[in-house]
Amino acid sequence: MKLTFSPASPFARKVRIAAIELGLIDRIELMPVTVAPATRDDEYSKITPLKKLPVLILDDGDVMVDSYVIVEYLDELAGGGKLVPATGPLRWKIKRDHSLLQGMLDAMLLCRYENMVRPQELRWKAWSDDHWNRAWLGMARFEQEAEAMTGRPLDIAQIALVCVLGYADFRFADCGWRQAYPKLNAFHDRMLERPSVKISLPPKA
Numbered sequence: 664m665k666l667t668f669s670p671a672s673p674f675a676r677k678v679r680i681a682a683i684e685l686g687l688i689d690r691i692e693l694m695p696v697t698v699a700p701a702t703r704d705d706e707y708s709k710i711t712p713l714k715k716l717p718v719l720i721l722d723d724g725d726v727m728v729d730s731y732v733i734v735e736y737l738d739e740l741a742g743g744g745k746l747v748p749a750t751g752p753l754r755w756k757i758k759r760d761h762s763l764l765q766g767m768l769d770a771m772l773l774c775r776y777e778n779m780v781r782p783q784e785l786r787w788k789a790w791s792d793d794h795w796n797r798a799w800l801g802m803a804r805f806e807q808e809a810e811a812m813t814g815r816p817l818d819i820a821q822i823a824l825v826c827v828l829g830y831a832d833f834r835f836a837d838c839g840w841r842q843a844y845p846k847l848n849a850f851h852d853r854m855l856e857r858p859s860v861k862i863s864l865p866p867k868a
């Protein structure tokens with residue numbers, strides 16, 4: 664299998680951590696791809712019309728899109744129910760938490776595109792402030808959950824949370840999340856004890 668990948672992408676990082684934790688990373692070739700908003704990329708568009716990464720290209724050529732779907736696919740390959748419980752209330756809590764965290768990542772990525780990629784004269788500050796606030800309030804919500812999350816076996820929501828925090832460090836280094844959210848800071852430190860989390864840290868901005 665091949666995974667389209669960039670070390671800067673928090674979504675690709677989520678899949679990479681999951682693949683390592685599931686013992687599948689040796690079956691996956693990382694395929695570096697650069698995606699640039701507002702530019703055509705006819706080659707990559709053939710792989711996915713959404714032109715986003717990550718994408719998992721299976722050995723038969725079929726393509727899985729979206730980091731969550733890819734992680735669930737890998738989870739099933741590894742026997743199922745490992746990072747996403749197969750049944751029960753915890754399954755739905757973890758899926759709900761993952762959706763919130765995914766929305767936070769989407770909001771942060773949109774902020775980045777708006778503040779740093781979009782031409783200066785076209786930027787809409789109120790819009791990007793609103794999106795940043797969604798991520799920030801999301802962190803406040805997970806500050807309440809951080810201790811409970813640390814006490815559970817690893818799951819996709821914990822992986823997504825560490826990717827949110829790593830992306831905040833990478834692209835919004837001055838946002839001050841560590842001071843504002845000390846329980847998230849402790850959670851992040853604990854997660855960094857895992858080689859999968861450490862090896863996948865985003866590059867220095």
Ligand SMILES: N[C@@H](CCC(=O)N[C@@H](CS)C(=O)NCC(=O)O)C(=O)O
Pocket residue numbers: 671672673674675698699700701714715716717728729730731772
């Ligand atoms: N829902 C997707 C989001 C993926 C995503 O937004 N990836 C970014 C890179 S971090 C991307 O490809 N952006 C290019 C674009 O939106 O044009 C997932 O979870 O995989």
